[in-house]
Amino acid sequence: MRTLEKTRAYVLRHHTGLTVCGLAGLLLLTPLVVRNPYNLGILNLIGLYVIVVLGLNLFIGYAGQISLGHAAFFGLGAYGSAVLTATYHLPPWPAMVLVAACLAVVALALGVPTLRLSGHYLAMATLGFNYVVHSIFVQWDQVTGGPSGLSGVPPLSVLGLTIDSDVKFHYLVWTFALAALTLCLNLVRSGVGRGLAALAQDEVAAACLGVDVKRQKVKVFVLSAVFASVAGSLYAHHFGYINPDTFSIFTSLDLVIMVVVGGMGSIWGTLFGVALITVLPHLLEFLETYKDIIHGVILVVILLFLPQGFVSGLVDLIKIRLARRRLAGMAVGPS
């Protein structure tokens, strides 16, 4: 009996960590079940996007701002790694760190002036930024290879093991994705995370509680850019070939849609949002021409009916319903 209670308390206290471990165990076994390389490829793609969207969701859900240019950071990460390793033959891992550090500086330079203003100036700035970056990818032939892209990016290797198959990459990308997930869950469950949640809901109240609103917004923006950069590097090394179209404004919009489907500020919802939006085009292949329309409709419908996003909006709705019901019960029944 005692041990049962102890186990219960342990599970309750560490439920977040245990869920992450459970997910890790599940992902460890998936390559044994998912034999089809096509499906495994989709799962890998989900892993990559999870890293980007987790960062973006922190920024949208916890800093209350919108970035319409995260594909640019994703793309700069990919191109940075590709150019440094394929053209200049730098070792991949240090190149990845270098590129991420450079993009942190770029995000800082972009975020400091625009996030000082209230309102959605950053959405505009990032949209323009993505457009410029995409044009550079297309136009700057000598470095980026122009519209046809860059090929010959060497694969990564871990402890002498070259990551050259879908199964190996599955383990690598999900290690990164789960690390990103853990970092985000940690952040959200800390005083810093509560301060961010507060500022996303009410900047004046947050400031009066001691949250440095402008500084925190910039910090989260930089963090999300670094996440996107790392995912971009992994992308380039895995596919060995990149082209500009992967990193256009439409990819940025898809990333925002993934956040909205998962729910703003919902870390676990992010997994669902990314999975759904990544898998959907493959399920609805016969509707391929209408892909953008379908994504647009999803976005509009969710924002109309559940402005907080699909998953977290539903969860909030259920919580409020339950609370109201209990309240009614309290008012009627004797206490």
Add this chain to the structure above:
Amino acid sequence: MEKTPVKLLQVTGLSKHFGGLPALSQVSFGAARGQVTALIGPNGAGKTTLINCLTGVIQPDGGEILFDGGNLAGLPAHLIARLGISRTFQNLRIFPRLSVLDNVLCGLTVQAGDSMLAALLRLPALRHRERRLKLTALEALDTFGLADKAGWPAGALPYGDKKRVEMARAFVAQPVLTLLDEPVAGLNSEETAKVAALIRQMRLSGRTMVLVEHDMELVMGVADHVVVLDGGRRIAAGPPQDVRTNPLVLEAYLGRMSATA
């Protein structure tokens, strides 16, 4: 002018204009340590503007706000909060999507530290601090009569409970000074009595408060010192009994009240 001893908060010649309209002109008053100082006055007297200037939500055009010896005028809100000044808002600014417990934990933002790296890595020191903060917040929920609703989304609570969530958030960090902006506005008499009891309890535990309020009964019941504003100016100050019989106040404040009521 009366000779006053050194006070915790001393406001001198504070002015604020919106466009050409003076909201505050040359307002001076002090709040003594461990006491409740009430700011009263008819609508549009400048009470909320004054509180907003004190907490850095808006910047005053002129004047001095001495708090514990330092001047607050011109400091941003988050730095003023870090000096130990907390507040509630007239129009209720709780975080509706966070749980009641998380709302109150937000009152401990300064104590929780602001290193993002430490938060990302969830180092053991941070984990211990989080546990301690949670206990502090649960204690505050108990004090403010919200213990049975800790896990509820704050937005789902009835209005009276929301008001007390905001108060719990303002007091949880043991602030040096707390500014209460109309804590009983919109509450029924039963809930008002609850809040009055809480204000007295906080005063007994040594908290210093500045109270902006319309409810004269509450003010007379809990304030040590009353400052009366009208049209952005201070027209009277003193103990509640004196203010109540001051003819200037009766004319400007109570007179107008009876005319509108």
